[in-house]
Amino acid sequence: MVLLAVDLLAWTQHLLLDGEFAKAEPKTLRHRLLHLAARITRGQRRTWVRIQQSWPWARELAAAFARLHACPFPPADTRPPVTTSSTEHPAQQQAGRPRTP
Secondary structure, rough: OOHHHHHHHHHHHHOOOOOOHHHHOOHHHHHHHHHEEEEEEEEEEEEEEOOOOOOOHHHHHHHHHHHHHHHOOOOOOOOOOOOOOOOOOOOOOOOOOOOOO
16 A cells, blocks of 8 residues: 555656655655645535645645646547357356366
């Protein structure tokens, strides 16, 4: 879990943050961005993050969320389903058992 958290933090720095936060140590990011006074709300069929405006690094975090929202997502998997060409029953093919007469 710790390695996953470190990777997530590194990718966040690489893709979403700029300036001093792009090269900051994890302790600095934890203090300035992750301990933020904010509230998550839902309304108008959306989820909102309400950031306290008096927080010194509110603009940087808001810009990071804007970059995240602008990231393109890969298209849905549109590959055709796999079909079998043999005469065996699909359940027998998946199980890897030989066909019995």
